[in-house]
Every structure is written in C-alpha cells, then in structure tokens.
Amino acid sequence: MTTQTSTTGTSAAARHFADKLRFETDPSDVKAALDAGEPFVLVDSRGDAAWRQGRAAGAIHLPTADITERAHATIPLDRPVVVYCWGPGCNGSTRAALAFSLLGYEVKEMIGGFEYWAREGLPVVDDSGLRERAVDPLTAPVGAIDCAC
Template sequence: MSAVAAVPAAPSAAAVAHFAARLSFETDVSDVAADLAAAVPGLVVVDSRSRASWDQGHVPGAVHLPTAEIAARAAGLIPRGALVVTYCWGPGCNGATRAALEFARLGHPVKEMIGGFEYWAREGFPVETASGITHRPADALTAPVAAVACGC
C-alpha cells in the first residue's frame, strides 16, 4: 500500500481553498526580493528579531521591529494600509508568525515570509550589516546557482 495514498488526497475544491488560503498568508523570499527590487509601493518588510540578530545581518530596506514592540511602535513606523511582510530567522522559528499575528491584530494586511532570513541569505539575496551590503553565493540545495529565479 502507498504511504502517500494511505490518507486520500483532498477533493479538488478543498485543495483549491486550502492552497489559495496558504498563499494569502505566506510569501517566499524570491517573491519578496523581486518586489523589493521593483520598488513595489506599499510593501513594508519587517524583521521581528532581536537587535543582536538584526546587527548580524538583515534584508536591506527592512524595518527592525521586534515582535514585543509591534503593538507600541507599529503606528509610528508602518503606514496604514501597507502590506506588511514579516520574517525571523528561518523555518525552525515561529517569530515571523507571532509578528504577523500582532500586525493582523492591529488591522494591517500581512504575510509571513516563509524561509525567513536563513533562506534569504541561502538563496544569495543581499544581506545588510553595519559594514554594508554583502552577498553569499546561492546554496545549490535552496536555489539555482546559475539562474536568477527557480522558475516555479
């Protein structure tokens, strides 16, 4: 018996609803990088990590707003109606989820950047530190090393 088919796939209508809902809550590092490069108006990327983590490296142009400070400081930093994209360290951390929840509670449209800062850096996107902008080579396990995008 198939391990994959042991639990039948959902009916198509349920699958459409599920995957459409996931895309309304999540975005990936490649899409965020493309929108930042295109200077898409109304997009604010928020790094919800600690100051030490931010200083270690962050997405260029991101706003540093730790999760515990969102309720008190978001109104002064995030324009009303802006689409907020939150990120934290990576897939093993739910800090971006907690930050997204705080923004949703404040009435902001919000998405979580899946993969977080880890996949941002691993896919070779620019990283900003106090020393300036750096790039790591793309990790062949996360991104094509000889192409601009994965094509998915």
Template sequence: MTTTQLTTNSVLRVPPASPAAAAAAAAYFAASLAFHADVSDVASALAAGGDPGFVVVDSRSTASWDQGHVPGAIHLPTALIPEQAEQLLDKSVPVVTYCWGPGCNGATRSALALAERGYQVKEMLGGFEYWAREGFAYETWEGEAKREADPLTAPIDAACGC
C-alpha cells in the first residue's frame, strides 16, 4: 500500500496502531471490555438462570420505562441516582446501565454517576433499542412483549459467534 492510499482512504487516514504499540492497543481494548457489555451477553447471562452476578439499571424516565424495559431491571433514572442509589443497589454487586440506544448517552451519564459513588459499573452497548431489535423479551406497563429479531442486528437462527 502506498502513502497516497493511506492519506486518501478515510479508514486508514490515521493508520492503525503499529505492532510496536500492541501493548497499548491491548490495554485500550481490555479497558473497553471492562467498561462495556453488549446486549447479547447481558441477555445470555440473565437467561442462564440463577444469579448473573450483576444488576441491570434502566436510567430512563418513567414514561420510557413503561414503554418497555429489560425484565428484572431496576428503574433508576440518572437524576435520582444521588438520592436513591444506596437504597436500591449494593456496592458489592456490579451494575450494568442502559438507556435508549447508541444515539443516547444517558447510560454513560448514569454509569458515571454510579462510578463516582463507588459502584462497579458497565454500560450496555446498544441500550434498549438493540435489546428489542435483537428479539429479546421485554416488559411494558401492559405486560411482556417481544419483537422478531432484526436480521441487520442479530442472527435469526444462531448465536452471533463473536
């Protein structure tokens, strides 16, 4: 590949980390996994039965919660974390936060508020949007609901394998 290709290709305009920087790259990706969980992994852990070793926190408004939420999640809007987190959450149990979806940083704000208070926390990538789009059951104010999996976000008849 020529230098011209590197500067005109928008993917490689900034080259990937060199092999000499492999340790830094590994640390970056390990840190990302320490701070994030994906919808499929959360769903799988919850579906396995028993105690998954974490609690799920929905950081959205009551109206949003009523539209649909992850079964078993705790409803704790971000603005209420300072006054309610200690009554609802145990600091020895990791927390997985979520909000609407990738276009919303509410789960990030919630995770920050919890981390500042000493909780172990991960953010669920994709949020409620991808929970529903991947075909996982959810609860609404009317009861349980489920959508067909969107083939653009999840395999229809198999595990994703990643």
C-alpha cells in the first residue's frame, strides 16, 4: 500500500471524508440526536412486512417507493431527514436518501441500518410494543454509553 503525500491527495481525502460525515451517520449518533431533541425525522424506508417485524424507536414509516409521492405531505421540506433500511448488505437507504435529496431535503443515510440499530441494543419497536435486545459485543461496547470513537 502506498501513502498519498501530495497536498492535492490530502485535500481530496479530506473532502471525501468530510462529505461522508456530512451525508452519513450511525445508529449511536442518531440515538444521541433523538435523545437531545435535535430536529430531524428518522425514516424507515423498508416495506410493510419489515416495518411490522421491528423498527427503530422514534422512526416513521415511509417506504422508498412512496417517498416521491408522500414526502412533502409527511415531512416539512426544512426538516432534515435520516433514512435507514435493513443493514450494510442493502442499498435501500441509499435509494431512499437519493429520493429525498432529489426532492430538496437535507438527508443523511444511517450506515448499518436497522441491523446495527438493533445489534447495538438501541430501542426497537414492533407491532407488540418496545422490545429489549442485548448489545452485540461485536458492534458496540457492552455496558458503555458509546464506543468513544
């Protein structure tokens, strides 16, 4: 592996990583923002069966296929949006983020999706109510508030 040492390469790398942080977030940061009362809408972009099976507490349901038709009636244009789908093996949240951005919304994609939300032991709701899940030690520190990264 070679290391980029030119100023141009460093600037390009800095822009790349800054853009990632501008357009992506993760489950623990989303939960912290929800707890802090930050003004945004968390959108579960999966279909009906997935929504019923379980979703991040605090999310609204707006499947990707319905975003173009329903977004403006559901979410004010000046409200930032965070979208998620199943997990890292699914690009549904990328499609949802694109749909929102084409409509003029400020949008971030929650990397890791619902899978990592649940695996980090964050609150999950299904049609029966709130479900408690243990933290998966491969995704988050057990007994700690955050990973301090």
